[in-house]
Amino acid sequence: MSTRTNIALVTGGSRGLGKNSALKIAQRGLDVIITYRSNQEEADAVVAEIKSMGRNAVAFQLDTKDRKSFNAFVKQVTGYLQESTGNPVIDYLVNNAGTALYSPITEVTEEQMDDMVDIHFKGVFFLTQKMLPFINNGGGIINVSSGLARFATPGSSVYGSVKAGVEMLTRYMAKELGPRKIKANVVAPGAIETDFGGGRVRDNEEINAVVAGATALGRVGLPDDIGGVVAFLCTEDARWINGQRIEVSGGMFL
Secondary structure, rough: OOOOEEEEOOOOEEEOHHHHHHHHHOOOOOOEEEEOOOOHHHHHHHHHHHHOOOOOOEEEOOEEEEHHHHHHHHHHHHHHHHHHHOOOOHHHHHHHOOOOOOOOOOOOOOHHHHHHHHHHHHHHHHHHHHHHEEEEEEEEEEEEOHHHHHOOOOOHHHHHHHHHHHHHHHHHHHHHHHHHOOOEEEEEEEEEEEOOHHHHHOOOOOHHHHHHEEEEOOOOOOHHHHHHHHHHHHOOHHOOOOOEEEEOOOOOOO
């Protein structure tokens, strides 16, 4: 049996759920590559924290909206891997990077919709496509969706719909990548206290109270509630979970 260390790539791993996922993955004994869009200082702090656990980590800049940059990004990642491990491959790809959009249907602009599709759907699709030659057989893909793909709250029509598309895409990934024994699954958080969407769930007391009241476990979610589930899917214990949507919402809108 091989004793090599598994490696996970987490997009948007410098803050929020991505950061928590990266840390939890490292705690499981994996080395981690994270991406950040603009704040290198935050990303470097996450890398330092992972290294303090005795795991290898590195951060690369990536804007998942900018698909023209994907070839250069993949070359950068695989070059780093070749140099540091002797093999240009990863085991797990966590498509987490994203931004929020809160707007009623009557006010959504075409530019806003294009941004959501570019970041959350095309970005996930084409980054995965570019990375597939460098994902080990038997590895896994974890796509981060949202409870908003199951239930509807006013103002999230575009975001929720695009995430629903990612969930269907994940099932296609599971089917088409099955011959390579690559699993593909969705983790769908409920409302979480982070800076996502300007921190509205965290900082708006009224929204926070509504979410807590609609959640069976009686509170809003925290990043620490999510990362461990993502990390679990990056382990051998999750080897028979494939093509599934795992909602991690404390029982929101049951």
